[in-house]
Amino acid sequence: MSIWSELIPEFSFEQVFVEPWTEFLDPFIWIFLMGFFVTAACGFLGTFIVWRRMALVGDAISHSVLPGLVIAFLVSQSRDTLPMFLGAVGAGVLTTGLIEVIHQKSRIKTDAALGIVFTTLFAIGVVLVSLYGENVDLDTDCVLYGELEHVTLEPLSSVFGLFEAPGSVIRMGVVSLLVVGLVILFYRPLVVSSFDPGLARSMGMNPAAMHHALMSLLAIVVVSSFEAVGAVLVIAMLIFPGTTASLLSDRLPVILGITLVIAFLGALLGMHFALWLDISTAGAISTVIFGMFLLAWVFAPRRGLLWQVFR
Amino acid sequence: MKLAGESWKRFCGLSFAPALRWALAGVLVLLFAASAEAARISDMQDTNVWEQAIRFFSLRDDVVRTALLGSIFLGISCGLLGSFIVVRKLSLFGDTLSHAVLPGVAIGYLVAGEKDPFAIFVGATVAGVLGTVVVNLIKKTTHIKEDSSLGMVLAGFYGIGIVLMNRIQKLPTGTQSGVNKFLFGQAAAVSPTEVWMIAGVAVAAVLMVLLFYRQFLLGSFDIGFARSLGLPAGLFHYLLMMLLAFTVVVSLQAVGAVLVSAMLVIPAASAYLLTDRMHRMLVLASVFGIFSGVLGAFFSFLGNSLPTGPLMVLAASSIFTLSFLFSPKHGLVSRWRKRRRGQKRIENENTLKAIYQVRESYGFAGEGVRVKDLALRMGETTDETRRRLEKLAAVGVCDLKEIEGKSYAFLNPDGWLRACAVVRNHRLWELYLTNQAEYEPDHVHDDAEVIEHILGEETVRHLERLLDYPAEDPHGKLIPSLADLQRSLTKGSSEDKATGYRMPNQ
Structure with missing residues (x-):
């Protein structure tokens, strides 16, 4: 079967593991960093998203920002951060608004309303991309699995004269720092309102405001990750680190720490994996973190399948 | 009120004609928008829209016939299975299933060495079933909640699928493999064998629903009651899931993995707004499914390279929007109009009541009521009262007359x-x-x-x-x-x- 032998290319340790860190450090370090920032920001925030049963809201938002992005491209004729961001946030707000309207003004249940709204907006986005693909510098591949590798094509820009990095890596780094910083800053209200909204209210917190803040942060993270990982794989980055970590520990600070480790390992292995097989880095990262989840599911102490069987 | 008869009906403003007019206007707007869209596509393609349209609807081409047949059968099975999905609140399960079949498609392609519909069908079904099993296993063996486990299988399987598809496209034969068409669908790429498979699944779905209608119905709405009747509810649940998996798998080529769930949910949700009876919902959902499928295939054909799936979804969403707004019972506009009618009725009834009270104060002498007295009674100006009476006159229960320079209102029987x-x-x-x-x-x-x-x-x-x-x-x-x-x-x-x-x- 020749097709199978060609499916998996020859493995060269030198080329896959050594060269990215020596000779070709310049492009590969950016791919790695971009992958790490995306997975870390998504995973860190995703831990709370998963706890609040909003995992599929993330799915919906990641799909429905597409028409916002395309329209922003078409209107502003540029890839500037601001119009892109406004378009995506507009689409995100429209999504949640439409879901609410359909859910409240008819007898359609929330799950179906979600399914209707995000697929419709996504379909509009895909048609726009197919029609005006050349003009907006987006194609359907990017929508489906992102183009994380494209960070290497960007010109370097300097950060306060300290070091130079591609613009999107800097942007994603700022977003991850923002996510981690905000979560640490609002740790107590976030935790209390996630686990017990009633208690939070009695303590003088505002769980509704917390919910909206979290949704906005989710929208920001999803939008900034969109070009790197596409509409679907964002879900992997959002859900896997948090759930995997929750199989390994019961303590939230430890879980949040583990999500960062998972993000680091996922980005690292994913990059090498993608380099070896010549595939989409985002697809490789999501496969790696899926694998990590499977490992944790089977081997985790106390919670793992093996532990449960042989206890 | 049978007593008051026809004029009372008019009084309430009950009439079906306006709703019908609204619906017609909506359809016209839709058609207009559709033709505008078509015109733009043609500008880009430099082909004559009308020629293309005629080519499509005259069914001269084999490709068109195949695509059309495929879309019709696909609409039927998506509508039928989607109805059960919507009433059972499994919409997100459909989404997960449609993404999870992707690695199966790739492996089916690799095993067969070419785009063989049967191998892809088997591979995708296996992957779909595996995905379902993993969702259930995660739910049973860990503390992870269902929505997260659905999301994990969706994204995890999809990621593996993407990795495999990337590899297939790097193969020497990969660029012509057409596996990327499985993501957004291309109705024109549907082969005759695939149409047979789509038709087979549609026929199976229709037969199963006809044969086991009561069982499916009970299982969907009251599983406890179904069990108490001794029905193997679990068996019928798995039968339904199996049919669902088949539907998703055969729809892949035409609609694409990413948007199959929309073709399941949206036509069924539109039907759900129009009727309260399951059997009508099934028929309506299938009709909407066929309509969206054919429309999507048509526009995809007009715009040569446009992916079919999103266009089908947009057609389905237009139907949903219409039914959301104008459904006679649940529609937004219809309910608003009903409320307006109710308010108008209450206002008119209050005027009538005031007239009665004024006549009572006359000791029921004479037949008319002075507008001035009525205004005093209602505590408003005579102009306001006159406007009220004009509204009553408009529905034909009251006459306004000037007698000796004073205006009177006369009620008819x-x-x-x-x-x-x-x-x-x-x-x-x-x-x-x-x-x-x-x-x-x-x-x-x-x-x-x-x-x-x-x-x-x-x-x-x-x-x-x-x-x-x-x-x-x-x-x-x-x-x-x-x-x-x-x-x-x-x-x-x-x-x-x-x-x-x-x-x-x-």
Whole structure:
């Protein structure tokens, strides 16, 4: 079967593991960093998203920002951060608004309303991309699995004269720092309102405001990750680190720490994996973190399948 | 109110024609928008839209015939299975399933070495079943909640699928493999073999639903009851899931993995808004499915390279929007109009009641009511009262006349009957609250103001019986009785018609 032998290319340790860190450090370090920032920001925030049963809201938002992005491209004729961001946030707000309207003004249940709204907006986005693909510098591949590798094509820009990095890596780094910083800053209200909204209210917190803040942060993270990982794989980055970590520990600070480790390992292995097989880095990262989840599911102490069987 | 007959119907403004007109206008707008879209696509493709359209609908091309047949059968099975998905609240499960089949498609391609529909069908089905099993296993063996486990299988399997597809495209034969068409669909790439498979699944779905309709229905709405009847509810659940998996898998080529779930959910949700009966929902959803499928295939054909899936979804969403707005019972606009009608009715009934009260203050002497007296009674200017009376005149229960420089309002028999009925409702209710519910007489008015517009004939009869056919309300005013009202209508003498109603004490 020749097709199978060609499916998996020859493995060269030198080329896959050594060269990215020596000779070709310049492009590969950016791919790695971009992958790490995306997975870390998504995973860190995703831990709370998963706890609040909003995992599929993330799915919906990641799909429905597409028409916002395309329209922003078409209107502003540029890839500037601001119009892109406004378009995506507009689409995100429209999504949640439409879901609410359909859910409240008819007898359609929330799950179906979600399914209707995000697929419709996504379909509009895909048609726009197919029609005006050349003009907006987006194609359907990017929508489906992102183009994380494209960070290497960007010109370097300097950060306060300290070091130079591609613009999107800097942007994603700022977003991850923002996510981690905000979560640490609002740790107590976030935790209390996630686990017990009633208690939070009695303590003088505002769980509704917390919910909206979290949704906005989710929208920001999803939008900034969109070009790197596409509409679907964002879900992997959002859900896997948090759930995997929750199989390994019961303590939230430890879980949040583990999500960062998972993000680091996922980005690292994913990059090498993608380099070896010549595939989409985002697809490789999501496969790696899926694998990590499977490992944790089977081997985790106390919670793992093996532990449960042989206890 | 059978008494008042036709004019009462008019009074309420009940008529189906406006709703129909609205729906028609909506369809026209849709068609207009669709043709505008088509025009733009043609500009880009430099082909004549009409020629393409004629080519499509004359079915001269084999490709078109295949794509069309495929879309029709696909619409049927998506509509049928989607209906169960929507009523069982499994929409997100459908989404997960449609993403999870992707690695199966790739492996099917690799095993067969080419785009073999059967191998891909088997591979995708296996992957779909595996995905379902993993979701259930995660749910059973960990503390992870269902929505997260759905999301994990969706994204995890999809990621593996993407990795495999990337590799396939790097193969020497990969660029012509057409596996990337499985993501957004291309109806024109549907092969005759695939149409047979789509048709097979559609026929199986229709047969199963016809054969086991009751079982599926019970399992969807009351699983406890189904079990108590001794039905193997689990078996039928798995049968339904199996059919769902088949539907998703055969739809891949035409709709694409990313949007199959939309073709399941949206036509069914549109039908859900239009009917309360499951069998009608199934038929409507299939019709909508066919319509969206064909429309999507058509526009994809017009725009040569456009992916079919998103276009089908957009067609389905347009149907949903129409049904969301104009569904006779659940539609946004319809409900708004109904509310408006109700408000108008209440306003008119209040005017009628005031006319009754003014005539009562005249001791029922004469036939008309002075507009000025009515205005005093209602506490508003004569202009405002005149506008109220004009509204009554518009529904044909009242005439406005100038006699010797003073304006009078005359109710015709229908209007007078209705006025009596409202006053009767009001006073009976006040009496009921005082006598039976032991309210204070001065606390009952506000409650009666609301209920007088709602009480039906049956309830009024019951109230009269309960209160032993009273003649007076708690404030000493006379209650016009139902028997008198009916007598005055059936007798129909000229004298009765003139006053319309004879007082109980006459």
